[in-house]
Amino acid sequence: MKISMYQASVPTFILMLNNLSAILEKAAAHAEVKKIDPAVLINSRLYPDMYPLSRQVQIATDNAKGCVARLAGLDPPKYEDNEATFSELIARIRKTTDYLAGFRPEQIDGSEEKTVVLKFRDSSRTFVGMPYLLNYVLPNIYFHIVTAYGILRHNGVEIGKNDFLGKA
Amino acid sequence: MKISMYQASVPTFILMLNNLSAILEKAAAHAEVKKIDPAVLINSRLYPDMYPLSRQVQIATDNAKGCVARLAGLDPPKYEDNEATFSELIARIRKTTDYLAGFRPEQIDGSEEKTVVLKFRDSSRTFVGMPYLLNYVLPNIYFHIVTAYGILRHNGVEIGKNDFLGKA
Numbered sequence: 001m002k003i004s005m006y007q008a009s010v011p012t013f014i015l016m017l018n019n020l021s022a023i024l025e026k027a028a029a030h031a032e033v034k035k036i037d038p039a040v041l042i043n044s045r046l047y048p049d050m051y052p053l054s055r056q057v058q059i060a061t062d063n064a065k066g067c068v069a070r071l072a073g074l075d076p077p078k079y080e081d082n083e084a085t086f087s088e089l090i091a092r093i094r095k096t097t098d099y100l101a102g103f104r105p106e107q108i109d110g111s112e113e114k115t116v117v118l119k120f121r122d123s124s125r126t127f128v129g130m131p132y133l134l135n136y137v138l139p140n141i142y143f144h145i146v147t148a149y150g151i152l153r154h155n156g157v158e159i160g161k162n163d164f165l166g167k168a
Numbered sequence: 169m170k171i172s173m174y175q176a177s178v179p180t181f182i183l184m185l186n187n188l189s190a191i192l193e194k195a196a197a198h199a200e201v202k203k204i205d206p207a208v209l210i211n212s213r214l215y216p217d218m219y220p221l222s223r224q225v226q227i228a229t230d231n232a233k234g235c236v237a238r239l240a241g242l243d244p245p246k247y248e249d250n251e252a253t254f255s256e257l258i259a260r261i262r263k264t265t266d267y268l269a270g271f272r273p274e275q276i277d278g279s280e281e282k283t284v285v286l287k288f289r290d291s292s293r294t295f296v297g298m299p300y301l302l303n304y305v306l307p308n309i310y311f312h313i314v315t316a317y318g319i320l321r322h323n324g325v326e327i328g329k330n331d332f333l334g335k336a
Contacts, residue, residue: 002170003170005171008176012302012303015303046322113169135180135183139332142310143329150318154214165311
């Protein structure tokens, strides 16, 4: 049967983003109970030149919506990147998972050899569909979700690997 | 064409483990230049009840060899989990990638619906091949590799996301 491009992208992205959302809910509750300003967690980083929690969430969602749009031959929706509270970050994740859930498998399937061009400010990078998904998008999404998890864990939020894995 | 179970597992595991190995090489070099006892980095954690760097590397490799062995219907090789230096951790990764590289695609392909049983000390968990790979093994491997990265980054080792992604 093999794994379709849809199976390897949309359901996994939605699962992992929902898990991230539940982790942020726990972080918000932790801040409230411990009387911590939520902005302290949202702006926290593992090192001064790393991105803060908010940006990790933004980039994880950008990778998910960008990948699915590009594999389907569409332009990814642009978000303003102005989330500053837990509820705004959770709303961004929800907006992203709603967008992902709107794709039908036939829009994504068959994109294994599709040419995908990523445009950056001063450059562009060209990928082939399958390695773009397996070796660029998935590691990137996991990188930013696990880093978000690590930032919160490092700050004492009581979460565990099962929150990250969800009900797989 | 679709993605085979082999394509979604072995080459990705080898790529990410090689990247982790290169990151550990940079960490070892950093410790030498900065005159830091390497054991400080190897035993570092992001929070007191999280695993240290060494255990993150051990679990990442365990997930990779365990997955490929189980999908092929073999018993995973057992390692002693006694690595205490950067060179020992790097050797463990090398031993794992050598093991992975010994599998032929036909040993892994077709395992999408294979029943996989994970045995823990007091329990077991049963998976179906494809979700086992996509939603259990891959997130677990990324979780431990990114956490290893985060521990080193938090300790000032000069690495960036491109070290994690490698030459994808």
